[in-house]
Amino acid sequence: MIKIAPSLLSADFAYLKRDIDRISTADYVHVDVMDGIFVPNISIGVPVVRSIRKITAMPLDVHLMIDRPVRYIKAFADAGADILTVHTEADTPEQITAALEAIRAAGVRPALSIKPRTSAEALLPWIRGISMVLVMTVEPGFGGQAFMADQLPKIRAVREMIDRYNPGCELEVDGGIGPDTAGLVIEAGANVLVAGSSVYGAADIPARIAELRKG
Numbered sequence: 001m002i003k004i005a006p007s008l009l010s011a012d013f014a015y016l017k018r019d020i021d022r023i024s025t026a027d028y029v030h031v032d033v034m035d036g037i038f039v040p041n042i043s044i045g046v047p048v049v050r051s052i053r054k055i056t057a058m059p060l061d062v063h064l065m066i067d068r069p070v071r072y073i074k075a076f077a078d079a080g081a082d083i084l085t086v087h088t089e090a091d092t093p094e095q096i097t098a099a100l101e102a103i104r105a106a107g108v109r110p111a112l113s114i115k116p117r118t119s120a121e122a123l124l125p126w127i128r129g130i131s132m133v134l135v136m137t138v139e140p141g142f143g144g145q146a147f148m149a150d151q152l153p154k155i156r157a158v159r160e161m162i163d164r165y166n167p168g169c170e171l172e173v174d175g176g177i178g179p180d181t182a183g184l185v186i187e188a189g190a191n192v193l194v195a196g197s198s199v200y201g202a203a204d205i206p207a208r209i210a211e212l213r214k215g
């Protein structure tokens with residue numbers, strides 16, 4: 001089954017409860033955490049995740065676009081994240097292993113993301129022990145960017161890797177996903193689609209979520 005994870009980056013932060021209620025037919029709430037160092041933008045942090053946790057029972061899929069994420073795993077886990085995604089590029093391999101172990105120890109689903117210029121092979125040291133891979137199909141940092149079609153072969157390669165080493169692992173894609181690109185990433189092997197502007201920019205949000213799910 002295809003899952004949809006609307007990105008709150010495209011929500012109105014003054015009306016977060018309203019905008020989370022509007023995506024109740026989706027599967028995950030995708031929360032983009034940016035630190036202004038790992039990516040050239042600053043978004044939201046631990047207190048906002050804690051507040052969101054109080055107003056929804058939907059799984060919180062928290063994407064940490066932050067440098068040296070091991071420092072903040074416990075705080076985001078305690079705030080109520082259900083999935084915590086760290087980037088392979090955000091620290092040394094040893095510290096990425098430590099971050100994933102800390103996520104597991106906190107009882108949260110561990111996930112690993114790669115930026116567009118990072119190869120699928122970068123996931124190999126960790127692929128057996130993670131719950132989800134997130135392939136970025138834009139340079140992380142901003143919503144509303146164009147989908148990078150040159151990432152499709154990498155999505156296929158990650159799908160092969162998952163089927164071989166960890167078939168229960170989910171494959172999420174993020175960046176430029178809308179009615180024109182959902183089918184492409186599903187065909188390439190993705191089963192979780194993050195979508196910000198195409199969901200929150202839609203006149204009928206439940207209809208758009210259903211449309212994306214069909215691909």
Ligand SMILES: O=C(CO)[C@H](O)[C@H](O)COP(=O)(O)O
Binds near residue numbers: 032138175
């Ligand atoms: O992680 C992100 C940016 O770094 C966002 O989740 C992503 O870009 C979604 O926005 P859109 O669907 O508008 O492309």
